[in-house]
Amino acid sequence: MLLLILLASTCSAEPPWVVSCLPDLGDVGVDPALSEIRIEFDQDMRSGRSMCGGGPTFPVVVGDPRWESPRVFVANVKLESGREYGFSINCPSALNFRSSKGEPAEVTRITFRTAAEGETPEPSRRLTPGDNSPAIDALRRAIDERYSYRDLRVKDWDALFATHEGDMMAARTPAAFARAAARLLAPAQDIHIRLAVNDQLIPTHRAGAKWNINPSLVRTLVPGFEQHNAIVATGQWPDGVGYLQIASWPGGGAGEDDTLGPALEAISRMADCKAILIDVRQNGGGSEPSARRIAGRFVRETTTYSLSRHRDATSPDAWGEPIPRRISPSGDRFEGRVVVLIGRGCVSSNESFILMMKHGAGAVLIGETTYGSSGNPRGTTLGNGVEVSLPSWQDLFPDGTLLEGRGIPPDVAAGNGSDFKAEDPVIEAALRQVRRVE
Secondary structure (H helix, E strand, O other), X not given: OHHHHHHHHHXXXXXXXXXXXXXXXXXXXXXXXXXXXXXXXXXXXXXXXXXEOOHHHOOEEOOOOEEEEOOEEEEEEEOOOOOEEEEEEOEOOEXXXXXXXXXXXXXXXXXEEEOOOOOOOOOOOOOOHHXXXXXXXXXXXXXXXXXXXXXXXXXXXHHHHHHHHHHHHHOOOHHHHHHHHHHHHHHHOOOOOEEEEOOEEEEOOOOOOOOOOOHHHHHHHOOOOEEOOOOEEEXXXXXXXXXXXXXXXXOOOOOHHHHHHHHHHHHHHOOOOOEEEEEOOOOOOEOHHHHHHHHOOOOXXXXXXXXXXXXXXXXXXOEOOOEEEEEOOOOOOOOOEEEEEEOOOOOOHHHHHHHHHHHHOOOEEEEOOOOOOOOOEEEEEOOOOOEEEEEOEEEEOOOOOEOOOOOOOOOEEOOOOOOOOOOOHHHHHHHHHHHOOO
16 A cells, blocks of 8 residues: 555656746847856756757757756856757657656746857847736736637636746746746647747647658558649649648748649649549648648639637637538549548648538548637737737537537547558548448
């Protein structure tokens, strides 16, 4: 019984986290003459360390790093002017920054930029409680008035603020404040909530979803597989079944047409195919208008694929009216069968694409249920060098039910439990689907 109690106590210990790092995440104009990096943790630590990284961005460490106290680690470094530097405090393969109780510290990314030669170094911003108090108030208002999933998973925000307010008030750098705020926001389990310091992002929750695809295996299974660019690949089976893989939905800008161009060309080239398998299992989202450009090639008529409703603090119930999101035909329509390969790696705007294909194109969905998260995040500046992005809408199925936390189920389940090392049961099920005799 004593052993069980000791094990439970060890497992329940809080992992250490970085209170401050000098220089810290997002610092710019750092004096290249700075000779040491100082990392402070929130609790007593063991003597081990894991500063992870390598290559030209990793700081040159001079001599042996040391523990100045049980909570402060110091590494002497030699920096150069006008350089980007970065390293990680712990990483998945090395977790030697551990508390005195043996818990590994949270993996924490640190990046900074030194002042260029001839540029006057800028002292890193140092915060006081007078900076942080109004920032905490701004964060609370943003959650209350703008966060669309405020009441979905967290039922008592006041209690969370009471727990974490001390750490946020004591933060000495914007990054330290952001890390403390991330701990407050973590119980929302929302991958679309992020904090930023000088464009350096701090997530509050990681999806942890396992892809139901082995990209290397797919290359060997699809005849004529061709990787056109970083996100588009195609192939075709001899009996007239095409394959189109899209790994993300690129945002707007001059490069968008070039990026999706091979996909649009492939749809035209496969016009005589009896079917196309569209594989988006590793697509984590991006630009919804970009997804519409592809989906529009399969849609017969304008169709509502989703609804969205936004937080509206001026409305009596704090919500605006649901707004239909529609997909319309665009370009020459593909007339054959369409199957979309899906899984847990499908998130956000990619889930919108899947719904466009299901409701607008009548596509059959094969694979596993998608992740279930879409938020249309909007940024709020907190005034102390930190910005928080919070989802602004609730993404709804056409029937008005919530997508968040639920995901899109497949029409044909396949691949659940497979290791995808030697076979791809999702592709196999899709081929059976399109080859079956009517």
